[in-house]
Every structure is written in C-alpha cells, then in structure tokens.
Amino acid sequence: MTATQLSPGSVRKTAAGATAPGRRRALDRYLNPALGVLGVAVVLAAWQICASTGVVDPKFSSSPSGAFRALVDSFTSGDVWSPLGSTLSIVAWGMLISIVAAIPLGLLIGRNRVLYALTDPLISIMYSVPYVVFLPMLIFWFGIGADARVVIVVWSAMFPLLINVIAGARNLEQSHLQVSRVFCASRLTTLRSVAFPATLPYILAGVRQAVGRALIGAIVAELFMGSAGLGYVVQLKTSNFQTDDAMAAIAVIAIIAVLLNHGVAYLEQRLTFWSRTD
C-alpha cells in the first residue's frame, strides 16, 4: 500500500505529548490558542491597513472589514443559506456514498489476497492522479446538475478512504484472528466483530482525509460547473467585482472546513479511545 499518510499512530502523537509538567500544560492550554488568534489578527490587520491606506485597491483585494460586513449582510438577508445548503448537501451525500461503499469494499479487498492484488495498482493510480483532471470528462458523462457534483465528490473522497480501510484490514493482528478461529466465529462474525472494529482507527483517519477532499471536490465542481453552491457564489461575485461578497463566501467555506475537521476529530476520540497509547 503506497499512500496512507494518516496512520492512527501518527495522528495521536500530538495528544500523547501532553504529559509534560503542569506549567508546560497550562502553557499549551491557554497560550497556544491565544497565539493562534494573535497570528490571524496580525494578518487581518496588515490586510486592513494595506486596503485602508491604498497600498492595494480594496476593489480587487477586498478588506477584512468589507468582507465581514458582507458576511453579516449575507446572513441577515438570508442569501447565504441556499448556496450553503447546496454545498453541504452535496458534501453530505458524497461522504455518505463514499463511506457506505468504501468500508465494506475496503474490508473485502483487504482480507482477500487475490482481490487485493487485482485492485491495488488501480486504486493507487486513482488515488495519486489529481482527480480534477477527470472533471471535464465527468461533466461530459454526467452533465452539470447536482448528481454530477455528487459524483465528483465521491470520486475525490472515495480513494483516500478506501486506501485506509484496505491498509487497516491488511494489518489485522494475527492473534486476534486466531482468537476468532479458536472460538469458531463465522467469516461474517470475524469481519463484523474483529476486522471492522480493528480497522476503525484507519477508517476514521481515512474519513478525515476524505472529508477534506470531499469539500475541495464540491467547491471545485461548483467553480467549474457554475450552477449553485458556495463555490458558484465565489465565482459569480468575483466576476462581478464584488470581492467583499466573494471573501465572505470564502469565509463560510473556511468555517465549514474547520467544523468538519473538528467533527471527525471528535468522532475519532469517541470511537477509537481504546486504541490510544498513553
């Protein structure tokens, strides 16, 4: 298996680092987030100063204050909800289809030597090639409707997830499989009660990658296939020189991205607490 960037072990290293003395812990807890906020504030302030003093033209660059006003406006007028709902539903459908398909498929491929040998090169290629290159072809096949955008999201989210599930299913502990055999568990029981939970850390690492790629897939599709969604708003407003509105839409996308990431991290914590080593 070539590409499994987010093995569960590497993901958790940061969490295990919290064993330093109390002072160090307090520092991590309060100072680091504060510094993070400060970093963002410095960049925004610099941007604002450049825009206000005319170093850059706010017509082209927008400005934090303008973008913030546009963001508030889009919420008070309710204009944000339709594209936001469109993007979220596309991402949700795409993720749902990817998860439902990739988990059983990955377990099956990972547990079957012939199937693995058959599909490994294909999946590696599909994972490595930037999926955006398939976009024109996909538009040609599926048009530019919502279905087509879901296809693109699935196309982009499926492979990182699939690769992680396969890697997890291949790395099952022999001792666990022996326990399963000694106690006469059926193949299905072994798959459901041993292979699936053992693979869960890999699955969630895969979901984390997949969610990121699904959002990119959705936005790219909307930019290209201009019909609906936040990506379409960015595209439309930018071409109308309404950069404040475009920046506001980008801010919404950023918020979605952060929330999705935290959501998956929370799931990881809840569902795979047993695999933490501390």
Add this chain to the structure above:
Amino acid sequence: MNNPRRKLVVDDLRIGHWSRRSGSFALACDGLTFDVAENEFVAIVGPSGCGKTTFLTALAGLTPVESGRLELNGEQITGPAPDRSLVFQQASLFPWRTVVANIEFGLKAQRRLDAKGKARVAELVELVGLAGKEESYPRELSGGMSQRVNLARALATDPDLLLLDEPFSALDAQTRELMQEELTRVWQADGAGTGKTAVFVTHDVPEAVFLADRVIVFSRGPAHLVEVVEVDLPRPRGAGVKRSPRFQEISDHILSLVMSQNQPGRRTEDHDSNAALSR
C-alpha cells in the same frame, strides 16, 4: 467413554508444516503417543522450540495433523470446535471490547449468549477475581488481569477440553506465582467437583509440577515422548506445596530430563532426522 483414561487419545502423532520459502517439510512432533483421562490436568514441558506449542495448536485445531490419531471423545480433531478453548500465551484481548464483552466473545461467536450464557459470564467474572473491572478496557488492565480475562474467556464456552499455552510466561515472578494458585483454585471450582480436562504447556518445570496431575516431558524438536511423570501431590494444593520435599524431588527429576534434552550430543542426531525428512 467407558474407559475414563481415554478422554484424549494421542497415537503415533506426527505434526509439521511445509515451509513456503524452502519448500521442505519441518517436523514439529513425531511418534507421540499418550492418553489424557477425563478431568485430568496434564502439563507438557520440554526444551524451548521443541514443538509443544505446535502440539497444542493442533489440539486447538489450528494446525493440521500430518498422520496418526488425535482424538477427543473418540473423534479425530480436524479443526477448531466449541468443545475446546485455548488460553493464549499473549492475552490477545480485543482492545475495543470491555472485560465482560471480551469474556462473552466465544459465546457470542457460537450464538450461545443467552440468559444462561450471561449468567455464566457474570459467575466467571467473580471466580477469576475481576469483579469491579467488568466495564474496563484491556488497556486499563495489568498483565495479570489481562490473563484472568483470557482464562475466563476460554472457560466461558464451557469447553470439554481446556488448552493453555504458557499463559503465565510473560508475567513477573510474583504475579505468576499468584496466577498459578488462582488457576488451581478456578480449575477446581469450575469443574464438576474435580475440574475440567486441561492440557497446559509450559517451559517452567515447578509450574508444571504445581499445577498438573501428570507431567509429560517432550524431547528436543521434533518432539517425541521422553517420559510421563505422575505428580502424586495431594489436592487442593496451596503455595506451601512448593516447599515440600516430594515437590522438590519430582521437579528435580523432570528438570534433569529436560536438561538432558539440551545436551549438544543429541543435537546432531536431531539434525540428521531433519535432513532425512527434507529429502
């Protein structure tokens, strides 16, 4: 079943496996012959790497028999079955299952986790001293605690034959002593008065003598039978038994048998028998 001596029959047994890499046949046991009686606790000792664990996995049905008889209750063992349970050398617990869920695994896999099964699991939790740890996860358990779960999981399916593969070898000395006493206690409490039929593999001779009714000594690999030693120490056995002269006498005798297997003189002979087989 008329003859209680013949619960488990091992007759001219030969076990081995084909090595994928070299294409040759590596023999683990050759010409083994002995019986195990109903309710008997048998320990197998031998030099490390002699094939005693392979023999146990064959009993569990994980390793195929090359030739000879290996019969439980008159039926040849061909694979894993609910009438046998294995206590693994490493606890091999499922980290995503709680203590209770781990103990329940065998019953669940065999679709026997009904009210009666649940009651049995609850009883075993008490018996092996895990009360209060029911909802703990394996990573919260010490080595000794993990092996208690391992033992309870094997007993939960109420097997006809209990197999134990050096279950205490990874524990520290004190925990090991404690677990040996616990095992005799559990073994006597769980059976119908006299205990389950059990085969216990170990390289620790005093452990074998302390636990077993008979100790079977294996030779260097490929294993054949060196001697069967009756342990006529009275039961129930407490920790004090280990200081008795009779215990020392039996232990010394078995130890000398095992040690004689390690002498270099025998090595060439074994090497020759291996070479003959790969032809």
